[in-house]
Amino acid sequence: AxxxxxxxxxxxxxxxxxLETMAVRSRAEAGVIDYRVTVDLEDPNTFRIIEQYEDEAAFESHESSTHLDRFQSEITPCLAEEAELTRFTVTSETALPGP
Structure with a gap:
């Protein structure tokens, strides 16, 4: 996601x-492969959260967690506009040389 x-x-x-607290708490959840917060280089007031889960159950567990509810209520007054979440379903992964 x-x-x-x-x-x-x-x-x-x-x-x-x-965001830092949320990342630390989320990475401690069972089934979370990674949970990273980054800053947009072109707009330093835009943060991006990159989330990776083992399976659907881990994602659903995160979505229903108490710390996510708390985070959402605490971050809302800080928002310039509504946050957007995009979810991806990945069936395979191939490592390529980059960039």
Whole structure:
């Protein structure tokens, strides 16, 4: 999954703290392969969350977690506009030389 989280410039520091806490808690969940927060190089007030789960059950467990509910209520006042979540279903993965 990929989330785009646009925050108000005045709320950036608070949002960063909330996102960092959310990432640490989410990576500790069973079935979470990775959960990373990044900053958009072109818009430093846009954060991106890259999430990877072992299976559907792990994703559903994360979506119903108490810390996600708390995060969503705490981050809402920081948002410049509504956050967007895109979910991907991956059936295979191939490593390629990059970039």
């Amino acid at each position: 990929h989330s785009e989280v646009p925050v108000k410039p005045a709320s950036r520091e608070t949002a960063m703290e909330l």
